[in-house]
Amino acid sequence: MNNELLALWDDCASESSVRQRLYRVLRQSIIRMVLSPGQALSEKEIADTFDVSRQPVRESFIRLSEAGLVEVRPQRGTYVVKVSQAAVHEARFVREAIEVAVAKSAAEQGLDEAVIAELYDLIERQKRCASPSDYDRFFLLDEAFHRTLSLGAGHHSAWRVTEEVKAQLDRVRYLSVPETTPLPKLIDQHTRIVETIAEGNVEAAEVAMRVHQREILHSLPELVARFPDMFDAKS
Amino acid sequence: MNNELLALWDDCASESSVRQRLYRVLRQSIIRMVLSPGQALSEKEIADTFDVSRQPVRESFIRLSEAGLVEVRPQRGTYVVKVSQAAVHEARFVREAIEVAVAKSAAEQGLDEAVIAELYDLIERQKRCASPSDYDRFFLLDEAFHRTLSLGAGHHSAWRVTEEVKAQLDRVRYLSVPETTPLPKLIDQHTRIVETIAEGNVEAAEVAMRVHQREILHSLPELVARFPDMFDAKS
């Protein structure tokens, strides 16, 4: 496991500070299940692993705690937060609220032709991940799609909040690979979203985004059954 | 100015750690304009002011930076973020998206009688702030109203995100005292929201919440004119 951590550490060498680099590595590790839900961490252990002092580790833990990914218990330890069904539902609720508002705003006000073109380009690239299935790449393109849509509609804060909230959802995504939802279905949903926005059809854009955002809930019960230790006991 | 900071510091004596206490004091000071937009801060200066070490100060700065309230420039200084019209619009956009979804959810699924009663009780207490005007108290009751609505509807994450996002809006609120919007008008809007939710009228609840959330935008242009130094130059 430390090999994966160190591999990510090397990947993130371009970060501006040790704290930023650590934060990115630990965040990615938690989302991708390299660090498992419930796993105990400590400032000293992580500092020794990456040969840095405890302070940037501690500062990363603070940010991860803010992001709801770890729980720091004073004098006891730091624990990777288990995935909570309630937290997943809540994160989906908040993300859906924001992304639906973004889609409606984009349909109402229109998007630049260049943004529309970029969205279609991302969809073409997603299609190339569907066969053979390349989930890691699809995941990145999916994220780029939603980011481009939010920023293209002028909603930078919306994307920033969505990015934070979706960490809980991303953990479930990584747990559910191969996707319960076939990639072609997700790609169709993306296409529908862009089409309805390009047409200026506000209601259809809303419906398309809602349907898309609720897809993740379909796989949740099966995942809880397959990985009971990963999930918080409370519903 | 340091007197106000130290007064807040004394008020927050019950916090669990120095960092939590500092974070709360600094956050409240920024929101209430005790620390002005654009003002330079430093780890050492704040540490000396409160007679603590730099590390908890530094850790509070990190959280404030995450919350978009300060900007940390390595080796140069830490600055209270100026209010940005764009940031205010964006924060309002995100908050409206979330709170409208909460209101609809509450209207669809219904709220406990106890929650409805608590909301009406808060409205009664708000009325007592309207004449004579007690803006500080109204502000707290307004916040309690929205928090009770979100938590009562079961949307804890929604409230957590809203609370973070609304910091930018709260700064504008404090700048605009006395309220551009008369308190009775805001109270009427709160009443309308609860009535439509209690009736289970989803569409009316949505409209009522949208109207309420857009109220803050009415005062923005006048505030920019009155306090040009508080606002970021970029639109």
Next chain:
DNA sequence: GAAAAACAACTACCATACTAGTTAGTTCAG
């Protein structure tokens, strides 16, 4: 008098040490 160079004083970031709280393991008494 103006411009360039040198210097001092500030900053945030990182490293290390100390302290108090918590838990697990060991020892001792009954």
Next chain:
DNA sequence: CTGAACTAACTAGTATGGTAGTTGTTTTTC
């Protein structure tokens, strides 16, 4: 053999020192 007491080893929180970057001031040169 069991339970209580003690101890060691861990933890996070806080304090302090060192370093590199940045900026403002002072000095020197032309």
